[in-house]
Amino acid sequence: QVQLVESGGALVQAGGSLRLSCAASSSIFNVNTMGWYRQAPGKQRELVAAITSGGSTNYADSVKGRFTISRDNTKNMVYLQMNSLKPEDTAVYYCNARAVAWGSWGQGTQVTVSS
Numbered sequence: 001q002v003q004l005v006e007s008g009g010a011l012v013q014a015g016g017s018l019r020l021s022c023a024a025s026s027s028i029f030n031v032n033t034m035g036w037y038r039q040a041p042g043k044q045r046e047l048v049a050a051i052t053s054g055g056s057t058n059y060a061d062s063v064k065g066r067f068t069i070s071r072d073n074t075k076n077m078v079y080l081q082m083n084s085l086k087p088e089d090t091a092v093y094y095c096n097a098r099a100v101a102w103g104s105w106g107q108g109t110q111v112t113v114s115s
Contacts, residue, residue: 001102002026002076004095009109016113017083022095022106024076029053033098034071034078038091038111045094049080062088085113 003025012018020036028034035050049059049069057069068081078095090113095106 001099001104002028002031002097004097004104004106006093006095006106006109009093009111011112011114012085014085014087014113014115016085017081018085018111020080020082020093020095020109020111022078022080024078024097026076027073028071028076028078028097029073031097031099033096034069035096035098036069036078036080037094037096038089039094039108040088040091043091048093051078082111085111087113087115089113 005023008020033050033052036048037045038048039045051057051069051071066084071078092108092110094108097104
């Protein structure tokens with residue numbers, strides 16, 4: 001099981017961009033799926049984007065065409081590039097690792113988009 005630490009959250013104006021990073025404490029080479037989730041105040045945590053060990057990706061409909069997830073197994077890093085940000089993207093963003101026998105969450109990073 002790996003420990004995950006997110007970074008890159010900030011306050012940004014609508015239309016701006018941010019890149020979130022997730023650093024894993026050990027190899028993610030064999031981790032089935034790495035993902036980014038978000039949770040806004042008063043709402044349930046939701047999947048934003050995920051990427052498999054084979055590089056397949058999927059995105060929430062609300063972020064398709066604006067967000068891009070990537071992983072660098074050599075650096076044990078996962079990234080979320082967020083463009084054309086909207087106020088409704090405001091949330092705490094969490095990194096998630098899901099293997100066959102375990103899962104792990106980071107502590108979250110705050111993204112606030114002002115209108």
